[in-house]
Amino acid sequence: MESKKKHIFDEVKNVKRLLNCLYVCCALLLILDFVIHRHVSHHWERLWAFYPIYGFLGCVVLVLVASWIRRFLMRGQDYYDGEGIDYKEKDKEVGQSLSHVRGKGEGHDVDA
Amino acid sequence: MWMLEIPPFVPFFISALIALATRGLLRAVIMTIIPVISMLQLWMVPEGIHLQFTFLSFELILYRVDKLSLMFGYIFHIAAFIAIIYSLHVRDTSQQVAAMMYAGSGLGAVFAGDLITLFVFWELLAFTSVFLILARRTRRAYAAAMRYLIIQVLSGVLLLIGAVFYLADNATLEFAYLGLDGIAGWLIFIAFGIKCAFPLAHNWLTDAYPEATVTGTVFLSAFTTKVAVYALARGYPGTELLVYIGAVMTCFPIFFAVIENDLRRVLAYSLINQLGFMVVGIGIGTALAINGAVSHAFNDVIFKGLLFMSMGAVLHKTGRINASDLGGLYKSMPKTTVLCMVGAASISAFPLFNGFVSKSMVMSAALENGYDWIWLILLFASAGVFHHAGIKIPYFAFFAHDSGIRTSDPSNNMIMAMLIAAGLCIAIGIYPAALYSLLPYDTGYNPYDATHVLAQTQLLFFSALAFVWLNLRGMYPPERPSTNLDFDWVYRRLFPTMLRSIFATIWKLDKRFRQRAINKIESHFVFMSKKYSQLTELLLRGYPLGSMVLWLVVVLSCYLFLSVIY
Numbered sequence: 001m002e003s004k005k006k007h008i009f010d011e012v013k014n015v016k017r018l019l020n021c022l023y024v025c026c027a028l029l030l031i032l033d034f035v036i037h038r039h040v041s042h043h044w045e046r047l048w049a050f051y052p053i054y055g056f057l058g059c060v061v062l063v064l065v066a067s068w069i070r071r072f073l074m075r076g077q078d079y080y081d082g083e084g085i086d087y088k089e090k091d092k093e094v095g096q097s098l099s100h101v102r103g104k105g106e107g108h109d110v111d112a
Numbered sequence: 113m114w115m116l117e118i119p120p121f122v123p124f125f126i127s128a129l130i131a132l133a134t135r136g137l138l139r140a141v142i143m144t145i146i147p148v149i150s151m152l153q154l155w156m157v158p159e160g161i162h163l164q165f166t167f168l169s170f171e172l173i174l175y176r177v178d179k180l181s182l183m184f185g186y187i188f189h190i191a192a193f194i195a196i197i198y199s200l201h202v203r204d205t206s207q208q209v210a211a212m213m214y215a216g217s218g219l220g221a222v223f224a225g226d227l228i229t230l231f232v233f234w235e236l237l238a239f240t241s242v243f244l245i246l247a248r249r250t251r252r253a254y255a256a257a258m259r260y261l262i263i264q265v266l267s268g269v270l271l272l273i274g275a276v277f278y279l280a281d282n283a284t285l286e287f288a289y290l291g292l293d294g295i296a297g298w299l300i301f302i303a304f305g306i307k308c309a310f311p312l313a314h315n316w317l318t319d320a321y322p323e324a325t326v327t328g329t330v331f332l333s334a335f336t337t338k339v340a341v342y343a344l345a346r347g348y349p350g351t352e353l354l355v356y357i358g359a360v361m362t363c364f365p366i367f368f369a370v371i372e373n374d375l376r377r378v379l380a381y382s383l384i385n386q387l388g389f390m391v392v393g394i395g396i397g398t399a400l401a402i403n404g405a406v407s408h409a410f411n412d413v414i415f416k417g418l419l420f421m422s423m424g425a426v427l428h429k430t431g432r433i434n435a436s437d438l439g440g441l442y443k444s445m446p447k448t449t450v451l452c453m454v455g456a457a458s459i460s461a462f463p464l465f466n467g468f469v470s471k472s473m474v475m476s477a478a479l480e481n482g483y484d485w486i487w488l489i490l491l492f493a494s495a496g497v498f499h500h501a502g503i504k505i506p507y508f509a510f511f512a513h514d515s516g517i518r519t520s521d522p523s524n525n526m527i528m529a530m531l532i533a534a535g536l537c538i539a540i541g542i543y544p545a546a547l548y549s550l551l552p553y554d555t556g557y558n559p560y561d562a563t564h565v566l567a568q569t570q571l572l573f574f575s576a577l578a579f580v581w582l583n584l585r586g587m588y589p590p591e592r593p594s595t596n597l598d599f600d601w602v603y604r605r606l607f608p609t610m611l612r613s614i615f616a617t618i619w620k621l622d623k624r625f626r627q628r629a630i631n632k633i634e635s636h637f638v639f640m641s642k643k644y645s646q647l648t649e650l651l652l653r654g655y656p657l658g659s660m661v662l663w664l665v666v667v668l669s670c671y672l673f674l675s676v677i678y
Contacts, residue, residue, distance in 0.1 A: 007443045009511060019580060026577050029570045038563040041479050042487065045567070055571040058495040059578035066370035067589040070596070074371070079595040080604060081252075 026052070117162045119175040119223055120185060121233070123150045124192070124216030128209045143196050143212065150219075151189040154182070161225060170285060173225025179552040180406065184222040184342045186550065187410045188215065190536070191334035191417060198421055198529035199327035210243035211331050218335035222342050226285040227275035227300075230343070234271055234307070237336055238264030244328030245320050253323040259600075260320035263313075264336075267306035274299030290347035301348060308340035308391065309384050311360050315600035317384060318368075322376040322433070326424035329376060333383060333420050334413045341390045341409045350397025355478075358395055359489045361388030366496035368598060373434045373591050375423050375505055379416065382459065382501040385493060386412045392490065393474040396481050399553035404473030407547055411466040411540060415458035418533035419505065422452035425522040425530070426509055432517075435504075435591040440514030447521045447530075449510040454534040458541070460502035460572055461494060466540035468568060469547065469559045476557070476564075494568075495575040502572075503579050508591060 008014050033049055040046055047053075127146040131139050159182075163175035177185075192215040202208065217240055221233035238261060245257035277296035279285055290297050306313045317337070321329050348354060365381035365388075372378045386408070393405025425448045426441060427433045442449040454465070461467035471494065478487040521527060540547050544559060582588045 009442070022573070022576060022580065026573050029566070029573055032566055033570070036562050036566055038566065040563070041476075042484060044488075049570075051567045051570040052574040054491060055495045055574035056578045058492045059499050059575045060582065062366060062492075062496050062499060063370055063578075063582050063588060066367045067587075069367060070371045070589055073597040074592070075595045075597060077593040077595055079597075 120150045120154055121216040121220035124212050128212035131208050140200050147189050147193040154185050172229055175223050176225030181222045183406050183550055187413045188218050191413045194529045194533050195330045198330055198526055200525040201523050202327055206243055207247040210240050213240040218339055221339045227287050230287055231272050235268040245324040248325045256320045256323040260316050263316040267303045270299050271303035304340050304343045312599050314384050318380040321380040322374050326428045330417055330420050333416050338409050345394050349394055354391050354395025358388045358391030359486050362493035369500035371589055373436055375433050375435055379419050385497050389474050396477050400555045401477035403551045403553050408470035411470045414533050414536050415455045418455035421530050422448050425526055429519040430517050435508035436593050438509045438515055439512040442510040444518050445521050447527055451530040451534045453506050454537055456502045456506050458537040460498035463565045464541045466537045469544035472559045472564050495571055498572050498575045
C-alpha cells in the first residue's frame with residue numbers, strides 16, 4: 001500500500017530539478033565572488049574562486065584517497081569475530097541474564 | 113543560600129538512587145525534572161569556590177565555579193535533559209541509573225577544583241558509562257565494553273600518577289594551568305589525551321560508541337570527550353603541540369568516515385574530527401581561540417547529539433545501521449529525515465546553524481596567529497566533515513536507493529528530544545549573542561560578515577557539487593558490509609597474534625628443555641638402579657628374606673658383644 005505511493009524523489013524529474021538548483025546556486029556563488037568585496041587575511045584568499053576550488057578539489061581528493069586506502073584496510077564484516085576468546089559461554093550467560101530481567105517484569109531495552 | 117552550595121552532581125546521584133527504587137511514570141518525571149532544577153540552581157550560582165574540605169591533609173575543592181566550568185555545566189545539563197527525554201521509553205533500570213550517574217560524574221568532573229576530585233570523577237565516568245555499552249547485551253558490545261573500560265581506567269591511573277608527581281613538585285593539588293614541563297605535566301597530558309581521543313588513542317571511541325545502546329550512545333557522545341576538552345582547556349591552553357595534534361585529529365578520521373559502512377561509526381569518526389577543532393583552538397590559546405574551542409564543544413554536544421539521536425531512531429525502528437542496508441527512509445520517516453538534516457547542516461557549519469558561529473572562531477584564530485598551514489588543513493577538514501556527516505549520513509540513510517524498508521517515525525519522546533536539539537541548533541545559529549555572552553572571554557567577535565558567510569557557503573556548495581559529480585561518475589566508493597582496519601588492529605589482532613606465537617615458541621622451548629631434563633634424570637635413575645640391583649644381588653642372591661635375617665642377626669650380635677665388653 002505504502003510502496004505504491006509515489007514519493008518526491010521517485011520521479012527522476014524532481015531529482016534533476018534538485019541538481020539543477022544546486023548547479024545554479026554554485027554558479028551564483030561564483031558570481032558573488034566578483035560582486036562582494038571581501039576583506040581577506042591570507043594571500044591565498046585573494047586568488048579567484050579560492051574557496052570553491054579548494055572545496056571541490058578537497059572533496060575529490062578526499063574520496064579518491066579514501067577509496068585507495070580502502071584497498072588495504074577493508075576486511076570482511078566478521079573480521080574481528082571470535083577474537084581468541086570463546087564467547088559462546090558468555091553469550092549463554094548474557095542470554096540467561098536477559099531472560100532473567102524479562103522474567104522480573106522489568107522489561108529489557110527495546111533498543112536494537 | 114545553602115542550596116547554592118550543593119554541587120550539581122549531587123542531585124543527579126540522588127536521582128539515580130531514586131530511579132533505582134521507582135518505576136514507570138514516577139521515574140520518568142523525576143529523571144526529567146532533576147536536570148531542570150539543577151540547571152536553575154546552577155544559573156544562580158556566583159563564581160568562586162563553594163565547597164572545599166580537608167581530607168588526610170589534602171585540600172580538596174569539590175565545587176569551584178568560574179566561566180569555563182559554568183559553560184560546560186550548562187551544556188551538560190542541556191545534554192542530560194535532551195538525552196533523558198530521548199530515552200524515556202526505555203525500560204531498563206541498569207541503563208537509566210547508569211545514565212544519571214554518568215551525567216552526574218561529568219558535572220562533578222568539570223566543577224572539580226583539584227586533581228584528586230577530578231580523578232575520582234574521571235574514573236566514575238568510565239565505570240558508569242560502561243553499563244550503557246553493556247546494556248546492548250550482545251557479544252560484540254560486551255567485548256567493546258571491556259576494551260573501553262580498560263582504556264578509560266588506564267587514562268585515570270595515568271592521571272592519578274601524574275597528580276602524585278604534581279603534588280611532589282608543587283606542594284598543591286589545585287587544578288589550574290599545568291603546562292608540559294616536568295613528568296607530572298606529561299602524564300596528565302597523556303591521561304587527558306586518551307580521553308580526548310588523540311590520534312592512536314582514539315579507537316576506544318570508534319569501537320565503543322557504535323556498540324552501545326541506541327539511547328546510551330546519545331549520552332556517551334555528550335560527556336566523556338567534552339570533559340577531556342574542558343580539562344585540556346583548563347590545564348594546557350596555549351600549548352603549541354595541541355595545535356598539531358588537533359590538526360591531525362581533524363583530518364585523518366574523515367578518510368575513515370568516507371569508507372565506513374556503520375553510520376553510527378561514521379558519526380564517531382566525525383566526533384573525533386570535531387574534537388580536533390576544539391583541540392586546535394585550545395592549542396592556539398588566545399582569547400578568541402579558547403572561546404571558539406569552548407563554544408564549539410557546546411555546539412558539538414547539541415548537533416552531535418541530534419545526529420546520534422536520528423541515527424539511533426533509524427536503528428531503533430529498522431534494526432539496521434549499515435549504509436549498505438538502508439536508503440529511501442525519507443518516505444516513511446519524514447520527521448527524522450528533516451531533523452537529521454538540521455543536525456547535518458549544523459555540523460557542516462552552514463550559516464544560520466550553530467556550527468558556523470563557533471567553527472569560524474577557531475579558523476579565524478588560526479589565521480590571525482600565523483598558523484597558515486593549520487588553517488588550510490582545517491578548511492579541508494570542514495569540507496570533509498560536510499562530505500561525510502553532512503551529506504553521507506542523511507543521503508545513505510534516508511535517500512540513495514530505496515532499500516524497501518517501510519517503517520514509521522519513532523515515538524513522540526524521541527522526536528521531541530530531537531526537536532529540542534534542532535531548535536537549539538537553529539536558535540544559536542541565528543542569535544549567537546546568547547551563546548557568546550556566556551563565553552569565558554569577551555572578544556566582540558561577529559561571525560556574520562559577508563566574507564565569512566560567502567567563503568563558507570562557497571566551500572560547502574562546491575563540496576556538495578563534488579559529491580554529486582563523484583556519484584554521477586560512479587567514482588564514489590560503494591557502501592559494502594565490511595570492517596575497516598584502524599589502529600585498534602594493533603591491539604586486537606597484531607598483539608594477540610604476536611603474543612600467541614611468542615608463547616607458542618616459549619612453550620615449545622620449555623617442553624624441549626623439560627624433556628631433556630627428564631631424560632637426564634631418568635638415565636641417572638637407570639644408572640643408580642643398575643648399581644643398586646648389583647648391590648642387592650651381592651647381598652641377597654636368591655635368599656632375600658634369609659640373608660636379611662642373617663645380617664640382622666650379625667648386627668644384633670655385634671651390638672650385644674660390644675655392650676657386654678663395656
